[in-house]
Amino acid sequence: MLDLATRDIKFLSGVGPRRAEILNQELNIFSLHDLIYYFPYKYVDRSRVYTISELTGSMPYIQLKGQILHFNVVGEGRKKRLVARFTDGTGFIDLVWFRGVKYISSSLKLRQDYLIFGKPTVFNGQVNIAHPDMENATDIQLSSLGLKPYYNTTEKMKRGxxxxxxxxxxxxxxxDLLKYPIPETLPEHIIQKYKLMPLQEALKIIHFPGDALSLRKAQYRLKFEELFYIQLNILSYSKERQLKYKGFTFPKIGEYFNNFFFKNLPFELTGAQKRVLKEIRQDVGTGVQMNRLLQGDVGSGKTLVALMSMLMALDNGYQACMMAPTEILASQHYETILEFIHGLDIRVELLTGSTRKKDRERILSGLISGEVQIIIGTHALLEDTVTFKALGFAVIDEQHRFGVAQRAKLWIKNDNPPHILVMTATPIPRTLAMTLYGDLDVSVIDELPPGRKPIQTIHQFDNRKKSLYKMVKDQLAMGRQIYFVYPLIEESEKIDLKNLEQGYELITQEFPEYRVVKVHGKMKPAEKDEQMNLFASGQAHIMVATTVIEVGVNVPNASVMIIENAERFGLSQLHQLRGRVGRGADQSYCVLVTGYKLSEITRKRIEIMVESNDGFEIAEADLKLRGPGDLEGTQQSGVAFDLKVADLAKDGQLLQFVRTVAQDIIDKDKNRSLIENKLLWSQLDNLRKTNQNWAAIS
Structure with missing residues (x-):
């Protein structure tokens, strides 16, 4: 058996130590196994030959058959280039080389039939092809060329x-080495049942497919395997955790919950909030540890659901905690919860990195004694000095901002881990949620509280500032507050964008009678908090900021969000920023300001924002436009999104199908004892060893 994983890449013909180092650093390729799993990102059909008379400058890669009539070197120094006149009898084009001029000019032959391949462009009205692939046409059979693979490379690789x-x-x-057998990675019964191509054949064909049908079959085999093992890992991990950890049972709804519900509930719960609370109530009564994801748009009432869930813990003699990624967000949760429970005999404390030593000692002592019933904080809650008398319920807000190892520290505060409620205001498409949070039960709040008006989103070009400023003045005159968001802090010579510093000066001049504050990520925390508090308290009327305000500013009186250079932001980020307004009863507006020149993708993005306020619809669109690796938060989520061949935006149906296949195997082979699955469990264990993120998803 050929073991590709143990063959060092540097010993492959054509590599050597220098190229091996580049492959190591740039593509993380160390072995022949790594290389063969580096798949093409596209294919071009080499079986067709075009004629020069057909060519335009907008065509993709094409192939021509003809002869070079003459060639010569033009220019000097860096501008030196080799230009060859090429014809196929239907017209003439120039072939141009800017690198390797001496070597290429010595190898060109006149009046010989060449097969050339490249991308046509137009320069000075003349079609040319730069750096074409060239082969002697007499040595080539077109039918044998099939689909030509194209591989992503980096700038450093090209320089080398x-x-x-x-x-x-x-x-x-x-x-060529695959003439020797390699180990199969899926059991024979799965290959047969789901009519999958053998691994050896799939790896050959995905790199050098003879036709589109065989390529599709090879891709299906490899996508099936990739998604299947991810789902098998998630589902088996979930099953292992259920067997290993017993959850605390909350059998009763008591005084804390009922007093709050009947005396303090500020408004009637929405149908979605009631549904989610019922799901949580069922979970905490089973004796199995709850692991639930709560998704809901900004302002949908997740904090209220979290508080009422924590009160269930208090009613059963347990403590609860809520962890947020920033001090601002933790402080806002603290203030909100204090307001909610006003008049009730519940001790709530706030613990962050800024908590003074004397207060910290008092809070830690109260946690150990059980007097502190609810603690709200940042990463500070994870410190070893923070110990509880009986932590029964933990809420984690915006969990993608915490690493796997950090979150796991909460689990070991007790012998048994607490019930976990993970909250996110970043709507996650179903396919992504199945991969990011596949072992969590999912609850969705898909209604806004009564009295909230949908935010009106407007697209405006940046040469219409007069009408924009009039709108701002009208809103300020009504006592409202305004956000201006910029993508940069300081001017960049490379990127011609309006920036925060210039914007701040311009806005202070435009609105001299109003107080303007600015907030950005490079400010010291205390300075940032001071500026945010001025705005939150209403002492400042306009906030000029970068995306630092995306999470953690709750100002119900702010009614207008103006996003400069909106074309520079992703859909999810635009939606998160828009969620900073519309938090009160007044009509709110989000203005997306862009230049005139917009790419097709950017235009689509702006159209989606103008047409929809539905975070889940927007997240699905974002996944299709940008891919999973670019969505906010997924890079830190605990799942590596370096999928080799599958695409979560396109392969959602396959993902759901392989999940049922994986679930069926776990149900039938709970103890991993079936001989037919021996290879499968062995492969899963190997994948967990080689990828640290496979060890624990959440």
Missing amino acids: SMNSQSIEKLMKSVV
Whole structure:
């Protein structure tokens, strides 16, 4: 059996130590196994030959067959280039080389039939192809060319003379080795049942497919396996945790919950809030540890649901905690909860990195004695000095901002881990949630509290500032507050964007009678908090900020969000920023300011924002436009999104299908004892060892 994983990449023909180092650093390729699992990002059909008379400058990669009539070197120094006149009898084009001029000019032959391949462009009205692939046409059978693979490469690789064609040559050497058998990674019964291509054949074909049908079959086999093992890992981990950890049972709804519900509840719960509370109530009564994800748009009432869930813990003699990613957000939760429970005999404390030593000692002592019933804080809650008498319920807000190892520290505060409620205001598409949080039960709050008006979103070009400023003045005159958000802090020579510093000066001049504050990520925490508090208290009327306000500013009186250079933001980020307004009963507005020149993707993004206030709809669109690795938060979520071949935006149906396959296996082989699944469990254990993020998803 050929073990590709133990073959060092540097010993492959055409690599060597220098190229191996580049592959190590740039693509994380160390072995032949790593290389063969570096799949093409696209394919171009090499079986068709175009004619020069058909060409335009907007065509993708094409292939021509013809001869070079003459060539010469033009220019001097850095501007030196090789230009060859090429014809196929239907017209003429220039072939141009800017690098390797001496070597290429020595190898060109006149009046020989060449097969050339490249991307046509137009320069000075003349079609040309720069750096074409060239082969002697007499040596080539077109039917044997099939689909040409293209591989992503980095700038450093290109500087080291390693382009897509170089990777293709290396891949041919590895694929040649596949004449020897390699170990299969899926059990035979799964391959047979789901009609999957054998691994060896799939790896050959995905790099060098003869036709589109065989390529689809190879891709399906490899996508199935990739998504299947992710789901098997998530579901088996969930099952292991259920067996290992017993949850605290909350059998009763008592005085704390009922007093709050009948005396302090500020408004009637929405149907969605009632549904979620019922789901949580069922979970905490089963004796199994709850692990639930609560999704809901900004302002949908997640904090109220979290508080009422924590009161269930208090009614059963347990303490509760809520952990937020920033001091501002933790402080806001603290203030909100104090307001909610006003007049009730419940001790709530706030613990952050800024808590004074004397207060910290008092709070820690109260946690140990059980007198502190609810603690709200930041990462400070994870410190070893923070111990509880009986922690029964933990709420984690915006969990993607905490690492896996950090979150796990909460689990070990007790012999048994507390019930966990994870909250996020970043709506997560279903396919992404199944991968990010696949072992969590999911609850969704899909209604806004009564009295909230949908935010009106407007797209405006940046040459219409007069009408924009009039709108701002009208809102300020009515006593409202305004956000201006910029993508940069200081001017950048490389990126021509309006920036926060210039914007701050402009806005203070435009609205001299109003107080303007500015907030950005490079400010000291105390300075930032001071500016935010001025705005939150109503002493300041306008806030000029970067995306630092995306999470953690709750000002119901703020009614207008103006986002400069909105084309520079992703959909999820725009939606999060928009959620900073519309938190009171007044009509609120979000103005997306852009330049005239917008790409097609950016135009779509702006259209989606103007048309929809539905966070889940927006998140689905964002996934399709940007891919999972670019969505806010997913990089730190505890799941590596370096999927080799599957695409969560396109392969949602397959993901759901393999999840049922994985669940079926876990149900039938609870103890991992079936001989037919021995390979499967062994492969899963290996994947957990090689990828630290596979060990625990949440």
